[in-house]
Amino acid sequence: MLTLDQLEQIRQQLEASQNPLFFYDNDVDGLCSFLILRRALDRGKGVAIKSFPDLKVQYTKKVDELNPDTIVILDKAELSEEFASYVEEKNIPIIWIDHHETKTAKETIQKTSYFTSHPSAEPVSYIVQKIFNRPQDIWLAIIGCIGDVYLPSFAEKFAEENPDLLTKNTDAFTILQTTTIGKIARMLNFGLMDTTTNILNLTKYLFKATTPYDLLEENNYTRQFHKRVNQLEEFFQKQIQKAESQIDENSSLVFFSYSGNTSMSSEISNRLAFNHKDKLIVVAFLRPEKANISVRGKNALKITETAIEGILGATGGGHEEATGAMVPISDFERFKSNILHLTQ
Ligand SMILES: [Mn+2]
Numbered sequence: 001m002l003t004l005d006q007l008e009q010i011r012q013q014l015e016a017s018q019n020p021l022f023f024y025d026n027d028v029d030g031l032c033s034f035l036i037l038r039r040a041l042d043r044g045k046g047v048a049i050k051s052f053p054d055l056k057v058q059y060t061k062k063v064d065e066l067n068p069d070t071i072v073i074l075d076k077a078e079l080s081e082e083f084a085s086y087v088e089e090k091n092i093p094i095i096w097i098d099h100h101e102t103k104t105a106k107e108t109i110q111k112t113s114y115f116t117s118h119p120s121a122e123p124v125s126y127i128v129q130k131i132f133n134r135p136q137d138i139w140l141a142i143i144g145c146i147g148d149v150y151l152p153s154f155a156e157k158f159a160e161e162n163p164d165l166l167t168k169n170t171d172a173f174t175i176l177q178t179t180t181i182g183k184i185a186r187m188l189n190f191g192l193m194d195t196t197t198n199i200l201n202l203t204k205y206l207f208k209a210t211t212p213y214d215l216l217e218e219n220n221y222t223r224q225f226h227k228r229v230n231q232l233e234e235f236f237q238k239q240i241q242k243a244e245s246q247i248d249e250n251s252s253l254v255f256f257s258y259s260g261n262t263s264m265s266s267e268i269s270n271r272l273a274f275n276h277k278d279k280l281i282v283v284a285f286l287r288p289e290k291a292n293i294s295v296r297g298k299n300a301l302k303i304t305e306t307a308i309e310g311i312l313g314a315t316g317g318g319h320e321e322a323t324g325a326m327v328p329i330s331d332f333e334r335f336k337s338n339i340l341h342l343t344q
Pocket of ligand 1: 029030075099123124148
């Protein structure tokens with residue numbers, strides 16, 4: 001975890017900024033991190049990063065458009081050299097807060113104020129909640145942490161006060177799959193799979209929301225969010241059913257691939273991992289060019305890294321028991337056979 005000095009340093013830099021621009025990872029931890037800082041500062045714009053694995057040079061367009069005096073990167077493991085040097089030339093400081101292992105070059109990292117909780121790896125929503133410590137944002141920090149399968153210290157008290165939202169003495173993974181807070185984390189991940197305009201409307205609503213019920217309630221502001229969530233929830237349930245109908249009980253591996261308009265490999269793999277705790281779960285979303293892959297289970301990181309070794313253009317990484325990878329579609333069968341060999 002970051003030291004108190006580091007948290008204080010971030011706080012001072014943020015408070016000195018009049019027009020911060022937040023780039024946040026396109027998932028619930030990234031979103032909640034942005035919301036916590038935006039609510040504390042009451043200023044700044046937010047952009048969800050959709051490029052993978054790094055924050056790519058295309059986002060300098062947003063910098064030109066919004067003209068910030070500080071850039072804050074949240075929950076993104078990698079930063080492209082082109083983006084960093086473009087911003088450095090404009091003399092705009094970058095605060096980069098993350099919790100993943102990074103492969104970004106030292107020279108690029110040195111162009112930023114880099115803060116990471118790796119290797120203890122507390123989620124970014126936990127880190128940023130510790131900067132301002134505003135009690136009214138704790139629910140957002142909990143949702144962000146649970147989305148990243150991490151149980152924050154402040155969850156226990158919250159569970160005592162909100163037993164209908166969160167169960168006490170439960171691990172983060174079970175909370176994600178069985179409680180209302182977990183359901184909201186999944187809803188927000190689905191809500192982020194929408195157009196830029198709809199995401200912007202959702203975040204604006206969340207600048208002012210006071211409880212998780214504001215998200216569950218259907219009103220003029222949440223209507224589009226609920227509509228999108230219901231669409232994706234239906235697709236999600238279908239994939240789970242399909243995957244489970246294919247499971248070989250004698251195998252330690254669940255290998256499931258699907259396609260469609262929306263990649264939700266992370267959500268699907270989490271649910272399958274919860275339902276089949278003894279198995280390694282590999283879920284692949286097949287695009288014309290490449291496959292988006294999520295791996296869950298024991299040694300997921302080692303298995304992912306070994307399986308993509310030697311595949312040109314393949315990337316992958318993450319946490320010990322939860323990873324993401326991208327493999328060119330031309331090498332997908334090779335990736336699959338690597339996984340089969342590794343799990344036999
Ligand atoms: Mn995260």
